[in-house]
Amino acid sequence: MAGDTYKDRGVHTRLAHIGNDPHDFFGFIQPPVVHASTVLYPDAATMAGRTQKYTYGTHGTPTTDALASALDALEGSAGTALVPSGLAAVTLPLLAFLSPGDHVLITDSVYRPTRHFADTVLSRMGVEVVYYDPLAGAGIAALMKPNTKVVFTESPASNTFEVQDIPAIAGEAHARGAVVMMDNTWATPLHFRPLDHGVDISIHALTKYPAGHSDVLLGAVSANARCWGQLHATHSALGLCAAPDDTYQVLRGLRTMGVRLERHGRSALEIARWLEGRAGVARVLHPALESFPGHALWKRDFSGTSGIFSIVLAGGGDRQAHAFLDALSIFGLGYSWGGYESLAVYVQLDDRALGAAYEGPVMRLQIGLEDVADLKADLEAALAAAAAAA
Ligand SMILES: *Cc1c(COP(=O)(O)O)cnc(C)c1O
Numbered sequence: 001m002a003g004d005t006y007k008d009r010g011v012h013t014r015l016a017h018i019g020n021d022p023h024d025f026f027g028f029i030q031p032p033v034v035h036a037s038t039v040l041y042p043d044a045a046t047m048a049g050r051t052q053k054y055t056y057g058t059h060g061t062p063t064t065d066a067l068a069s070a071l072d073a074l075e076g077s078a079g080t081a082l083v084p085s086g087l088a089a090v091t092l093p094l095l096a097f098l099s100p101g102d103h104v105l106i107t108d109s110v111y112r113p114t115r116h117f118a119d120t121v122l123s124r125m126g127v128e129v130v131y132y133d134p135l136a137g138a139g140i141a142a143l144m145k146p147n148t149k150v151v152f153t154e155s156p157a158s159n160t161f162e163v164q165d166i167p168a169i170a171g172e173a174h175a176r177g178a179v180v181m182m183d184n185t186w187a188t189p190l191h192f193r194p195l196d197h198g199v200d201i202s203i204h205a206l207t208k209y210p211a212g213h214s215d216v217l218l219g220a221v222s223a224n225a226r227c228w229g230q231l232h233a234t235h236s237a238l239g240l241c242a243a244p245d246d247t248y249q250v251l252r253g254l255r256t257m258g259v260r261l262e263r264h265g266r267s268a269l270e271i272a273r274w275l276e277g278r279a280g281v282a283r284v285l286h287p288a289l290e291s292f293p294g295h296a297l298w299k300r301d302f303s304g305t306s307g308i309f310s311i312v313l314a315g316g317g318d319r320q321a322h323a324f325l326d327a328l329s330i331f332g333l334g335y336s337w338g339g340y341e342s343l344a345v346y347v348q349l350d351d352r353a354l355g356a357a358y359e360g361p362v363m364r365l366q367i368g369l370e371d372v373a374d375l376k377a378d379l380e381a382a383l384a385a386a387a388a389a390a
Pocket residue numbers: 085086087088090111154158183185186204205206207208217218219336337
C-alpha cells in the first residue's frame with residue numbers, strides 16, 4: 001500500500017505521496033474520480049461470492065480508497081470511514097458504539113452541533129448524556145459508571161481552546177472498558193495523532209484544513225484495529241458515503257495542507273502574540289501562547305499549531321462585539337474555518353453547562369493566508385470600533 005512505503009518519511013514527503021500509487025492507473029499522478037453505483041461482475045460465481053475488490057458504489061471506490069488510505073497513513077489507523085460532513089463524522093461513531101441504556105461522557109466544551117446531536121438523537125435513543133469538565137484529566141474516573149460505553153473528547157476545545165489531558169482520560173476510560181473518541185479537527189493528524197495517545201477513534205471535519213478552500217463538506221472517522229470492525233459495520237448499515245468529486249477535492253487539498261498549515265499557524269501565532277496585552281483585549285485563547293492555561297499540556301502532546309484562536313474583549317457585550325465585526329473589511333463574517341481566507345465569529349457560550357466566566361465577548365478568529373500586516377490593520381480597526389461603541 002502506498003501509505004506504508006512512506007511510513008518513515010517526513011510529513012511533507014508523505015503528504016505528497018500517500019494514498020494512491022500513480023502506477024495503479026497508467027502513471028497519472030491523481031487517482032481517477034470514479035462516479036459509481038453499479039459495479040459489474042465478470043460471471044455468476046464472482047457475483048455470488050462477492051469476492052471482487054469493489055462490489056457497489058456505497059462500499060467504496062478507488063477514489064474513496066485513495067483518501068481513506070492517505071488518512072490511515074496519517075492517523076496510524078486500521079481503517080477510515082468517509083462521510084458527507086464533519087458532523088456526520090461525529091454522529092457515526094456515537095451511533096456505532098452507543099445503545100439504549102448506555103452512558104456517554106462528553107466534554108462540556110464540545111463543538112456545539114455535537115452537543116445538539118447528543119441532547120436530541122442520543123437522548124431519544126435512551127442514552128444518558130453527561131457533560132464533563134474538559135480539564136478533568138484522570139478525574140474522569142469519578143464520573144464513569146459501569147454502563148459508560150464512550151468517552152468523547154475534543155482538544156483543543158471548540159471556540160475556547162481548553163487542552164485536554166488525552167492520555168490520562170484514555171487510561172481511565174480503558175481501565176473501565178469504554179471506547180475513547182476524539183474530535184481532532186483543530187490539530188489535523190499533522191499536529192496530533194490521537195491513536196498514539198490512547199484514543200480509539202479519531203474524528204475529522206475534512207471540510208476544514210484538508211479541503212482548505214471553503215467549498216467542500218466531508219468528514220472522516222479513523223479507528224484502531226479494535227474498533228474498526230464495529231465502526232465499518234455501522235457505516236455500511238447507515239448507507240453513509242462520500243461523493244466522488246468531494247473526496248477528490250479533499251485528496252487534492254491534502255497535498256498542500258502541510259505548507260498551508262505552516263503559514264496559517266505562523267501567522268496566527270504572530271497575530272495572537274501581537275493581540276496579547278493590546279488595549280481592548282482582555283485575553284487571547286491560543287494553546288501555543290505561554291500565558292494560556294493549557295499551554296504545558298499542549299506542548300507535551302502537540303507538534304504544531306493551526307490558524308484558529310479566540311480573543312476575549314475587555315468588557316462590553318453584544319454592541320461591542322457587533323461593532324468589532326462590522327469594522328472588519330478583510331476578515332469575513334462566517335462559520336466554519338480552515339479555508340485560505342480569514343474569518344471572524346462572535347462566539348456564543350450559552351450552551352456550556354460548566355461555563356467559564358470571560359471578561360467580555362469572545363471573538364473567534366480564523367487566520368487565513370493573507371498578509372499579516374493587512375490582517376493586523378483590520379483587527380486594529382475592529383478593536384478601535386469596539387472601544388468606540390462602549
Ligand atoms: C466544523 C467542525 C465540525 C463539523 O464539520 P462540518 O463539515 O462543517 O459538518 C466538527 N467538529 C469540529 C471541531 C468542527 O470545527
